[in-house]
Amino acid sequence: MLKSISLQNFRNYKKRTFEFDNPTVTIVGPNTSGKSNLIEGIYLLSNGKSFRADKDVQMVAYGGEMGRVWARLQTPERSDGGQGKSTDLKLEVVVTIGEVAGIKTQHKRYFINGVAKRRADYVGTMPSVLFSPQDLDVIVGSPGLRRSLLDHVLEQTDRDYRIALLGYKRALKQRNALLDLVKKTGESRDKQFEYWDSLVIRNGNVLTEKREEYIDYLNSSKKDTLDVKVVYDKSEITAERLDKYKDAERAVGVTLVGPHRDDLIIHFEKFRDLKLFGSRGQQRLGILQIKFLELEYIRSRVDNEPILLLDDIFSELDEAHINLILENIGDSQTIITTTHEEFIPAKIKSKMEVIELNAHSASSG
Ligand SMILES: Nc1ncnc2c1ncn2[C@@H]1O[C@H](COP(=O)(O)OP(=O)(O)O)[C@@H](O)[C@H]1O
Ligand SMILES: [Mg+2]
CATH class of the missing domain: 1.20.1050.90 (RecF/RecN/SMC, N-terminal domain)
Known part of the structure; x- marks a missing residue:
């Protein structure tokens, strides 16, 4: 389970930490408040790349040289009785931009518990599946x-x-x-x-x-x-x-x-x-x-249950489509974003945690 995510100089976030105590979390905020940026941060930690930036530099806050996201995960006790009980895991991705001989460079580094990893050895630790309005164009x-x-x-x-x-x-x-x-x-x-x-x-x-x-x-x-x-x-x-x-x-x-x-x-x-x-x-x-x-x-x-990321899809879909998605959530931790809490189906409303974003909230908290 994803317990917290922190974003620093990442898109519109100066520095901000989100703590998740509940398996279903809904982020509510107006347009451009940073909802998709947060989802992008989680996706980056999961996949090692963005789902929407053509170039990694786009993820670094304007004027910055380095953007970072990191997350604390709690993995459950292994069911096979193998080594280790519940363990904490820290994942981190750092994007740096620079210039060598007048040419802009970008560099991405991955860490698990502070140890640098190659992307091939990093991805797969926190699997995720994203549903976003862009999917509808696929x-x-x-x-x-x-x-x-x-x-x-x-x-x-x-x-x-x-x-x-x-x-x-x-x-x-x-x-x-x-x-x-x-x-x-x-x-x-x-x-x-x-x-x-x-x-x-x-x-x-x-x-x-x-x-x-x-x-x-x-x-x-x-x-x-x-x-x-x-x-x-x-x-x-x-x-x-x-x-x-x-x-x-x-x-x-x-x-x-x-x-x-x-x-x-x-x-x-x-x-x-x-x-x-x-x-x-x-x-x-x-x-x-x-x-x-x-x-x-x-x-x-994979061993770990994938995290579901539902980025602003409830306003796009009709009730039948929404119900199909809800049926497929299963035991997955689910992070939802929306502009209006009313868009959230009643079925999940009762058991979810709500975090509010406002237009200026990116740097606080
Ligand atoms: N690299 C960046 N640095 C600072 N702000 C950014 C950067 N990239 C995008 N933004 C800003 O982030 C905001 C969009 O955030 P987004 O998460 O897409 O909003 P929404 O809540 O509508 O999903 C826009 O105001 C955009 O200008
Ligand atoms: Mg968005």
Whole structure:
């Protein structure tokens, strides 16, 4: 259970600590009071990255050089009688911005109980599932949104996936830089390509395989919200495919195949594309269904119960959708934000703790 979270020079927070004594906490505050920023802080502690900042520097308070979030967690006694009773855990993420030779730099560091960790060894300690209004765009939005849907789950549940994703991104960046150079100079650089090709292929194949497994899970699981089927529109990366696109890649200067080009097509009612033929309501049900399965999957794969983050969704959804979410909360600790307490369903109102934010509350407390 998340007992407290502190934010320092993080978004609109100068310094603030939130204590949670209750498994259900509702943060009430007007627009721009910092509700989503708080959720973003918790998400960052959980996933090691933001759900909305393209660049980490955006999370550091304006004019600041370093933003920090840290949390105190209480993990329950282990049910298998293994070592350790209830333990306290401190997680921390620090984002620093600087400048090297006139170029802006950003750096993120992760700590568990004060000990620095690599991201691959950090993520997974405090799993979470976020429901936010942006989710409602996943079906109709860009392929990147749908890929994050996969990454989010697999990164939280699978260390090998985290390592492969990092390795893939790094190698892809280098390979693209090389392609760009070759495009400009007309050199061949075959030896260098051999090296980067082998890295993108090796890591890329891990991603493809694990994404495929997760999609199989989604398709084979029971659905009670909307009967969706996910089609993996994958962009496989192999030596043959790279060879096939060799000239095209050198002409445009970027890597044209691989999991960074994957997409998902979400079907409903047998083979209809939800994006093209679903009503707005059906698209919402579709994404909710996928999120519920995500929650179920994380629950089945990790020891710690995921925290649910519901960021301002009750004003967006009708009663039927809200009830579906409430049914899926289960035993999870739930952090809810809303502009008006009246939006909170009666079912949870009675057992929740309310924390109020006002427009100037970010620096106090
Ligand atoms: N890096 C930053 N430094 C300071 N303030 C920020 C930063 N990023 C966003 N903000 C401010 O945070 C506020 C939005 O907070 P947010 O949590 O999204 O509000 P809401 O309560 O509506 O969810 C805005 O006023 C915005 O200007
Ligand atoms: Mg918000």
